Amino acid sequence: MKKISTKIAAFILIAIFICACNAVKRVPDGKQLLTKNQITVNGKATKSETVFNQLYQKPNSTLLLGFPLRLHLYNLANLNPDSTYQAKFTNNPGKYERKSKWLSAKQVDRLGKSFWYQGIHDFLKRTGEAPVIIDTAKTEKSILRLKYYYFNNGFFDVDADYKVDTLGNKKGKIKYKIATGKPYFLDTIQTSITTPALDSIYETIKSNAVIKTGNQYKTIDFNDEKNRVTNHFRNNGVYYFQPTYVNFDIDTIQKGDKAGVNLIIKDYSFQDKDSTRTEPFKMYKISDVNIYTDYSSNKSNQPITDSVTYKNFNLYSHDKLKYKPHAITDAIFITKGGLFADNKTILTTRYLNNLKIFNYPSVQYEIDTRDTTYSSLIAKIYLTPRKKYSFGTSLDVTHSNIQDIGVALSISETIRNVFNGAETLEVSVRGNIGSSKDLANPNNQFFNVSEYGVDLKLNVPRIFMPFSTEKIIKKRMIPSTLMAIGFARQRNIGLDKQNFTGAFTYNWTPKKNNTARFDLFNAQFVQNLNPQNYFNVYGSSYKALNEIGKIYNTNPSYFNNDTDRDLIIETGTRGFISDVLSGNTPLTSADRDYADVKSIEERRLRLTENDFILATSYTFTKSTKTDLTDNTFYLFKTKIESAGSLLSLISNTTNQAENKNGKFELFGLEYSEYIKTEFDYIKHWDLTREKVFAVRSFFGIAIPFGNSDYIPFSRSYFSGGSNDNRAWQPYSLGPGSSGAKDDFNEANMKIALSAEFRFKLLGDLKGALFADAGNIWNVYDNVTDEKSTFTGFRSLKDIALGTGFGLRYDLNFFVIRFDFGFKTYNPANETDEKWFREYNFGNSVLNFGINYPF
Known part of the structure; x- marks a missing residue:
């Protein structure tokens, strides 16, 4: 009986959904649902995304296979739930009285606002998508936008029209027909610049102009040229120059398909009392740089009580000056006697903000009235200090390759300007409790793992060395030095460990979007407490x-x-x-x-065994990502690390004795010696309408030598998990075709390739299809198992492949992710059982993650 009722319920649900799957349910009589836009340009159909983006109306969004799920969800909703609820009682007055006897009248009224009567319909309307009904007014506007688009690309004689095709059952499609005519090309390019100084400056950058003779006319090129000229002028002293002063006169009369261009820049125009005056643009120099180190609105009228002049910078303070002058002036790129430059202003505010001891700085300029030519500026930099001491706490729910779920608490104290040189000292204490079903848990406790630690970090906003590094790492690269020490202790995680770390790190930004990091040393001592x-x-x-x-x-x-x-x-x-x-x-x-x-x-x-690692490394990162919403970018990261070589050099030069294993020791430990390098590349493509295609490739190898025959566990590679090959659990793939015979399988070489197609499902719920390939191998170490070692290109046949799908819910500040991975190609299986033999839910892996894997 239970099975029959289940089938009946399923049948009813399917029937309801099929009935709701009437796409034109909300389309009024005499109207048509837009099902498709078709654009032909000069007789040929186009699929150009840019061209289609000019249209004001687009068909309802679809999922895979073209199913308009959001439209059907909208059609399921009752658009007027209040009226429907009231109609129940209007048609049957006695029903309201009967309900009011066992529920109060107020409760009956509130029932109409409940989730089942109104909330579910609000959800369906909000999550769904109203039908896109063909609107001729919007279609006409689309025609104008198409003409404007092609005009801006050099087609001055565009002809565009449209036709609506009826498809029956209240559906239709729009056919756009465009004839562009011949494109116009740029002919001679002339300049008319009234101010002689500006004309001279322009001549130095003329060869790099965006608009060139022979190029096809494009409006965007003229805007780019306008911005290029403006930026150059404003970076070379022309303080009052704006993009509006750059104009173009374009002549197409009697030139066929040619367009002559005249770049026009007139003199500076300004309001003088009741009249408008013009005069040649001036080149402005900086006569003074005044820095107000403790500015605030409530102190603006208070007198300056402390000041100092340092390297042509004037530092002022309402109270006693609390900063070493160089700590502030090192961040200032505006110099006395130099020309006004926008880029120096931007660089100054960026560097000052990066010190993290001030609120966002304000840089203002005013005319220096001491200069009778009125061609000098006083730069005023206003700095508002942050609180010297700040206390912070954070509580996070975490997920990692060791913990299925964890709760982490961190408490930190930040002390700014600790040595009066704009340094920042941070002391933090952290604790974590977690649950892991994969670790030994004899008492069957839910929270069976824990970790606590303390960290001390000192950030110095310059390269901290006994000699100057300005010729190598310019101060415009915003260099800093980080000194850190830390201690952490784990319980019930493997063998239980305590970890001592220390680092001396330099960071800088060589170019925009590039970052560099050099670890002069990175020391780690790992002690196993429960071997x-x-x-x-x-x-x-x-x-x-x-x-x-x-x-x-x-x-x-x-x-x-x-x-x-x-x-x-x-x-x-x-x-x-x-x-x-x-x-x-x-x-x-x-x-x-x-x-x-x-x-x-x-x-x-x-x-x-306990490990001691003393490493030096260099990391370079280049990313074109602009912000969190950027879906068209790439990221490249490479790292090279060397450990133990300095210690071996000292041991050899001082003739230290080797132990019975033929190795050198430090503090009674055989220290690790290896060289390691990694390459990581991520690329995202925005396919529009919230569809994104992303790929990632990774290669890493660590080679032991000298004092080591293998790589320490903490520096080795593993495969599998929510951020790797999602068809395998963490540490359960490889090495090679060995079949993951150990519990925590690791090796010293790794290849990983991933691709993911992301798309919107409903509201903030997103979907993904993915494929992950890769494996780990042993190479140049003491492992002799042929299945685990990389022996050349023929070992690439051991690259495992996992495919699957995922669901993600976007909470704005982070994304909750569930991925189902299926073993598509398993190199550990027999030759004729590698493909699709475990491609089922019984052998699938459910991964939980925070944020996207790459």
Whole structure:
């Protein structure tokens, strides 16, 4: 009976949806639903996105396969739920009285405002999309915009018309027909610049003009040329110059398809009392740079009590001056005696704002009346200090490759201008509790992992070195130095760790959209607090060792009992490994099981030993992204890192003794030595109507040498997870075709490729289709397993492929993401079972993430 009722309910729902799927349900009689726009230009159909964007009316948006879901949702809504609710009682007055007996009249009235009577319809109207009905007035406006578009591209004799085709059942499409005629090209280009000084300046940049003889006429080129000329003049002292002073006279009379151009710049025009006067433009120089270091509106009338002149800069303060002069003047690019320049003003405000000790600065100019030629400016820079001390807290819900869910609390104290040199000191304490089903959890607690730490960061707004670096890293690159130390401790995460870090980092911006980072040193000491827990955490290693132990172990004290014969952790596992490697079991070095035990022990030692890493690295990033809403950009990032080489140089030059393993030690630890490089490229294409195509490619390799035979776990690569190959869980893919036989599989080389098509579903709910490819391999280290190592191009056949779909909900400040990944090509399977053998929901992986993966 239950199954029958379920089928009936499903049938009813489907029937309701089919009935609602009448696309013309809300189209009035005599009107037509716009289903398609068709544009032909000179007899040929065009698909140009720019051309279609000129139209005032476009068909209702569709999902994949052209289904107008939002239109049908709108059609499901009751457009007048209030009237419908009231009609129930108008047609049946006794019904209102009966309801009012067991509900008050006020409650009955409020019921009409409830979600089921009104809210659901408001949601459907808001989420859905009203039918686009063909409007001839808007079509006529579209014709004008099309003509204007082609006119702006050099077609001065455009003819455009349209026709509405009726498709039946209240549907129609609009056919636009455009005849452009011949395009016009630029002929001779002349200039008429009245002010001699401006004419001389223009001659120096004339060769770089956007408009050139022979180019097709384009209005945008004239606007670009106008802005180019204006920017150059204003960056070379012409203070009063504006784009409105640049005009063009275009002559097409008796020239056929040619257009002669005359660039015209007249003299400066200004209002003098009741009359308008003109005079040649002047070149303005800066006579003084005055900096008010503690400006505020309520102090503007108070006297200046402290001042200092430093390198031609005048610094003023209403109270005692709290800054070393160079800390402020290093951020000022406006110089006494130099020409007025807009770009210097912008650079100054940008640098001052980057100090993070002032509110956004204000730079103003006024005529210096001391100059009788009235061609000098006084630059006044107003700085409003932020509070010296600021306290901050943050509470975040997090998700990572280790924690399924976590709650993080951070408390910080920021001290500005701590040494009177515009430095910023930040002290922060953080704590995190989380839940992970993948880690050992004997007590079955929900919050089974935790971490706490403290960090100390000092930011200095310059390159902190004993010698000047101005010739290498100019101050216009906004350099800074970051000194940081930190401590963190983890509990119930793997072997439990405590982590000590220290860094000395230089940051600067070589060009717009480019950033550079140089870590003079980045030190990390990782101490495992619970190494005896190894076989509890790495269950696959224990399982493999235990199976061998059941066959070859001869010491009954290593087993938990005579029935199960499982090796006891830690005494049994360690004792059995020792017996195997020392020859106290029937196994010999020629046996496969002996090699497996040796490999298990080598991995245990590698993952349980403490690590000390002293690295130097350089990172360069270039991005064309302008803001969070930019969907057409690329990002390129590369990094090279070297660790341990300096320590090895010191050890060799000081003739330090090697340990029994032939390695040098520092503080009783074999320090890591390797070189590592990474390349990351992300590209987004905006396909309009909230459709975006994004790709990402990544390559990374870390090669151990000298004092190391392998890469530390914290510097190695893994594959799988919500930001990687989403058809596999984190650490569960690779290396190579080995089949992820270990619990936390990692290697020292990685290739990753991803592509994603994103589109809008309903309101803030977005959808995505994606494909992720990649894997990890061991190369140039001590791993000998052929399936795990990269041996050349033939190893690329081990690149795994995962495909799937995702749902994302945009909360403006972050995006909640769910992705379903399906194993499309699994290199670990047998040759004839690699493709689509696990392509089902039973083997799929559900990923939860915050924000987009790339």
